[in-house]
Amino acid sequence: MTDRQDDQALADAAIDVSRDSPLNGAGVAPDPAWFEQSVVEEPFSRHVLTTPLHLDVAAESRTNRWVDWSGYTVADVYTSVDQEYDALRTRAALSDISPLIKYRVSGREAVPFLNRLLTRSVETLNIDRAARAILCAGDGNIITQGMLFRLAEEEFRLVVRSSHLDWLEQSAIGFDVRVEDVSGTIAGLSLAGPAAAKVLAAAGMEKPEALSKGEARWEQLGGMPTYVSRTGMMGGTEYELWTDPSDASVLWRRLLDAGRTQGIRPVGAAARDVARLENGVALEGVDYQSALTAFDSADTRTPYDLSLGGLVDLERTVFNGQKSLSRVADRGSASVLVGLELALAEGAPIGPVCMEESRVGQVKSHAWSPSLQCVVALAVIEASALGASDGFTVETAGSSRQPVKLAKRPFLRFS
Amino acid sequence: MERVDAVIIGAGLNGLTAAARLSGAGLSVLIVERSGHVGGGAAHAELAPGYSAPPIGFSHGYVSPELIREFDLGRAGLQLIRREGGISLFDEGTHVANYANENVMRREIARHSRRDADAWPRFVRDMKRQAELIRRSLLEKQEDPAEWSLSAIKQMMSRTKTVMGMDPEELYELTRFWSLSLNDLLESYFESPQVRAHLAAPALIGRALGPFDPTGAALLPAQWMTGSTGGAPWRMSPKGGTQALADCLGKIVRDRGGDIRFDAEVTDIKMLDKKAAGVILADGEEIDAGIVLSDLDIKRSFLSLFQWSGLPDGFARDVANVRMEGIVARINFALDGMPEIQGVARDNPALSGGLMIGGGLQPMERAYEDWLDQRPPTAPLLEVSIPTLEDPSLAPEGGHIFAVSVQYVPTELHDGVWSSARRDALMQTVKEMISRHVPELEKHIVADELRLPSDIEDQAGYTRGDPFLGQMSLDQMFFNRPVPGFSGYESPIKNFFVCSASSHPAGLTLGAAGANAAQSILGSVKGRRS
Numbered sequence: 001m002t003d004r005q006d007d008q009a010l011a012d013a014a015i016d017v018s019r020d021s022p023l024n025g026a027g028v029a030p031d032p033a034w035f036e037q038s039v040v041e042e043p044f045s046r047h048v049l050t051t052p053l054h055l056d057v058a059a060e061s062r063t064n065r066w067v068d069w070s071g072y073t074v075a076d077v078y079t080s081v082d083q084e085y086d087a088l089r090t091r092a093a094l095s096d097i098s099p100l101i102k103y104r105v106s107g108r109e110a111v112p113f114l115n116r117l118l119t120r121s122v123e124t125l126n127i128d129r130a131a132r133a134i135l136c137a138g139d140g141n142i143i144t145q146g147m148l149f150r151l152a153e154e155e156f157r158l159v160v161r162s163s164h165l166d167w168l169e170q171s172a173i174g175f176d177v178r179v180e181d182v183s184g185t186i187a188g189l190s191l192a193g194p195a196a197a198k199v200l201a202a203a204g205m206e207k208p209e210a211l212s213k214g215e216a217r218w219e220q221l222g223g224m225p226t227y228v229s230r231t232g233m234m235g236g237t238e239y240e241l242w243t244d245p246s247d248a249s250v251l252w253r254r255l256l257d258a259g260r261t262q263g264i265r266p267v268g269a270a271a272r273d274v275a276r277l278e279n280g281v282a283l284e285g286v287d288y289q290s291a292l293t294a295f296d297s298a299d300t301r302t303p304y305d306l307s308l309g310g311l312v313d314l315e316r317t318v319f320n321g322q323k324s325l326s327r328v329a330d331r332g333s334a335s336v337l338v339g340l341e342l343a344l345a346e347g348a349p350i351g352p353v354c355m356e357e358s359r360v361g362q363v364k365s366h367a368w369s370p371s372l373q374c375v376v377a378l379a380v381i382e383a384s385a386l387g388a389s390d391g392f393t394v395e396t397a398g399s400s401r402q403p404v405k406l407a408k409r410p411f412l413r414f415s
Numbered sequence: 416m417e418r419v420d421a422v423i424i425g426a427g428l429n430g431l432t433a434a435a436r437l438s439g440a441g442l443s444v445l446i447v448e449r450s451g452h453v454g455g456g457a458a459h460a461e462l463a464p465g466y467s468a469p470p471i472g473f474s475h476g477y478v479s480p481e482l483i484r485e486f487d488l489g490r491a492g493l494q495l496i497r498r499e500g501g502i503s504l505f506d507e508g509t510h511v512a513n514y515a516n517e518n519v520m521r522r523e524i525a526r527h528s529r530r531d532a533d534a535w536p537r538f539v540r541d542m543k544r545q546a547e548l549i550r551r552s553l554l555e556k557q558e559d560p561a562e563w564s565l566s567a568i569k570q571m572m573s574r575t576k577t578v579m580g581m582d583p584e585e586l587y588e589l590t591r592f593w594s595l596s597l598n599d600l601l602e603s604y605f606e607s608p609q610v611r612a613h614l615a616a617p618a619l620i621g622r623a624l625g626p627f628d629p630t631g632a633a634l635l636p637a638q639w640m641t642g643s644t645g646g647a648p649w650r651m652s653p654k655g656g657t658q659a660l661a662d663c664l665g666k667i668v669r670d671r672g673g674d675i676r677f678d679a680e681v682t683d684i685k686m687l688d689k690k691a692a693g694v695i696l697a698d699g700e701e702i703d704a705g706i707v708l709s710d711l712d713i714k715r716s717f718l719s720l721f722q723w724s725g726l727p728d729g730f731a732r733d734v735a736n737v738r739m740e741g742i743v744a745r746i747n748f749a750l751d752g753m754p755e756i757q758g759v760a761r762d763n764p765a766l767s768g769g770l771m772i773g774g775g776l777q778p779m780e781r782a783y784e785d786w787l788d789q790r791p792p793t794a795p796l797l798e799v800s801i802p803t804l805e806d807p808s809l810a811p812e813g814g815h816i817f818a819v820s821v822q823y824v825p826t827e828l829h830d831g832v833w834s835s836a837r838r839d840a841l842m843q844t845v846k847e848m849i850s851r852h853v854p855e856l857e858k859h860i861v862a863d864e865l866r867l868p869s870d871i872e873d874q875a876g877y878t879r880g881d882p883f884l885g886q887m888s889l890d891q892m893f894f895n896r897p898v899p900g901f902s903g904y905e906s907p908i909k910n911f912f913v914c915s916a917s918s919h920p921a922g923l924t925l926g927a928a929g930a931n932a933a934q935s936i937l938g939s940v941k942g943r944r945s
């Protein structure tokens with residue numbers, strides 16, 4: 001009992017800054033289990049599960065539009081999707097990506113363990129480099145995707161969108177390796193857009209443009225140790241900054257200040273999703289379902305179905321799903337995720353994808369692309385229909401058919 | 416002398432749904448009921464002035480959407496209340512609760528184990544997949560594959576196709592679900608013993624099994640038939656309790672031209688040319704009927720209504736061998752207010768799903784072993800439902816009902832009888848167990864009642880007090896229910912059918928056995944006519 005009170009007292013003290021915040025009102029204690037998940041949580045007592053940036057984010061929100069991301073409340077729209085999109089593509093955009101799940105994988109056999117889990121070898125991954133990681137189940141379908149950072153010879157950080165500690169720990173049986181969920185100890189900020197490097201330089205980073213794609217390094221930004229990586233999924237110039245939760249708020253304000261002259265804006269999940277689609281990235285839980293949680297196995301996809309075969313290295317020692325994947329590689333996928341461009345107005349209803357009279361696929365996610373002035377969509381289409389490169393239509397309002405164009409992904413390319 | 420197309424023995428929920436379907440098809444139907452009201456084991460009684468509770472039946476049950484739609488019960492005035500949640504209380508002052516929202520549920524589990532919170536979506540997926548298989552078979556008549564009839568072969572083929580079409584992984588899953596114990600299955604997902612106990616306990620109520628017994632996992636997915644959006648499953652229960660459902664069905668039977676006669680006990684089946692031709696009442700009155708349906712359990716249907724010599728060779732023995740076990744005693748408490756439950760906020764929505772008090776898997780197993788040895792229970796597994804939280808109409812203003820199912824109560828004791836001292840001791844044990852978590856319970860009690868399995872047998876006529884009218888173990892399910900070689904609803908006696916929960920799908924869904932029986936009768940009548 002006393003232990004618990006001490007924990008509580010510590011937690012209260014640690015976040016005392018926000019006690020006078022307008023969000024909480026006078027004398028109202030802030031949410032006791034603020035991001036840090038190690039604090040003992042009272043049953044059914046949490047009002048809002050917040051990231052370390054919540055108060056700063058809330059102060060910027062003009063629309064009160066929020067979304068749930070892995071249980072956390074994050075901003076969907078701050079001012080307007082279009083304004084935020086413009087900032088992202090033409091200037092600089094700052095976002096809170098703290099809800100991403102982060103695992104620390106360390107130990108003598110971290111490399112063999114990850115070799116077993118990932119579809120390609122991690123031996124060649126250098127320290128302070130990140131690589132796209134695909135984790136498959138035995139049947140070759142994707143469990144989750146993310147980025148793998150190599151922090152040291154035997155220490156890695158796996159950043160993914162959905163939490164699979166149970167499966168990772170089970171997979172780790174027999175390996176001299178330690179898997180920890182460190183999500184609550186690392187806050188994440190995304191800084192994207194053509195002016196992102198300038199903003200970083202103004203915030204105190206030396207030569208941010210020297211950081212190549214997939215590279216990362218430790219920086220002191222205003223005295224705060226920050227791990228800066230050139231990673232992201234929206235295309236264009238993107239940096240992700242990983243920092244201690246207690247520094248996150250200061251770092252957020254520092255970057256906004258540093259970017260003021262560059263026209264930086266906080267950007268919410270809605271605009272980020274448009275950019276993600278333009279970059280042609282399929283999202284777990286939206287465009288396909290995780291092999292571990294899909295109710296209908298028809299909703300799961302192999303890396304080949306998502307045209308990610310380049311990230312699968314079949315010619316090496318055993319890894320999860322190897323047998324099934326080599327079978328898929330030989331025979332080809334049954335259905336494939338493709339990019340579609342639709343000459344429709346923004347907000348038009350979109351039905352199934354057809355070829356002549358028969359339905360051959362389904363649009364999974366779509367958005368109006370301000371840069372391309374058309375609707376870009378990701379659709380799952382029967383591979384047998386893909387022999388033809390045109391002739392596809394989608395059903396739209398009034399059951400009329402609208403021709404669609406197959407498009408290479410990413411839809412939008414950046415030099 | 417009266418003559419009807421169909422006479423139905425017993426106005427329980429299954430008797431009523433059978434009657435409603437048959438009269439809807441234009442048959443003249445008469446239900447003869449021993450008591451003075453509809454509902455059978457689902458009927459409510461007055462526990463204290465103004466308090467209405469079912470003395471025997473569970474105060475909840477799965478009402479299938481198909482049933483609601485077929486009889487248009489929503490427009491007939493039946494209101495349904497969604498009961499979410501369910502909270503398992505443990506001795507250390509901790510609890511695990513069910514929430515319908517996936518994120519809230521995962522957060523709840525994360526309080527016990529972060530890892531288990533991640534295993535939850537995988538568990539939900541597997542539960543939903545298995546529940547879908549069960550749900551599909553629920554509303555269809557079970558054909559006996561040994562009969563080689565056209566429809567039986569068709570059903571077998573379609574099942575074989577389903578099974579053959581599965582990939583090895585799925586088939587392995589299916590075997591796992593039908594053979595493992597509750598604990599073994601749950602251990603493949605969850606490390607926290609409390610989370611495991613929380614998920615296992617509801618599947619044990621009414622079943623003569625312990626949490627470590629093989630095949631125990633089979634009925635776990637049954638709770639997921641209502642569906643789930645990623646959180647814990649919920650149940651629909653009628654406002655006014657199961658009595659309201661019975662009343663509503665009774666009204667539909669009468670609206671469709673059927674008749675219900677009360678205070679009429681059937682003692683014999685009238686036979687003509689070795690075929691059932693009607694029923695004979697206790698006062699000697701005879702009612703002629705083209706077909707006779709029995710909403711009694713399988714043992715009472717055959718062993719008490721027929722001359723055993725008139726049954727086919729060996730049939731009486733097969734029926735006698737059907738395993739029926741009394742294992743649940745029912746206790747109702749009428750309370751004059753809602754007492755505080757330790758560690759659970761009053762506005763917690765999970766409360767409407769009731770409380771589970773069993774102290775973990777090991778104590779449950781010990782309680783089960785005591786039951787096997789026929790000892791009076793010292794720490795049984797308690798399911799406490801509080802129907803008045805969502806349905807205040809069941810009690811006077813401010814009052815509440817705690818309806819307790821006491822699991823692992825033997826029908827007979829190894830060293831004597833259920834004397835009144837023993838009954839008092841059981842009541843005291845239950846009060847003390849609940850009071851550990853609800854300290855003010857006894858202050859609020861204005862009335863209580865206890866029904867042992869033997870009382871349930873006396874009052875509702877369930878042999879040995881078995882709430883499922885035949886244990887729902889794999890050997891007594893699907894085409895083996897009620898007895899192998901006589902699946903579905905037809906019996907070796909021509910024109911005599913069993914429509915009670917002794918038939919498929921048993922107690923899995925309220926009223927489905929009756930509706931299914933009527934359907935199969937109508938099918939065969941039509942077949943004969945054409």
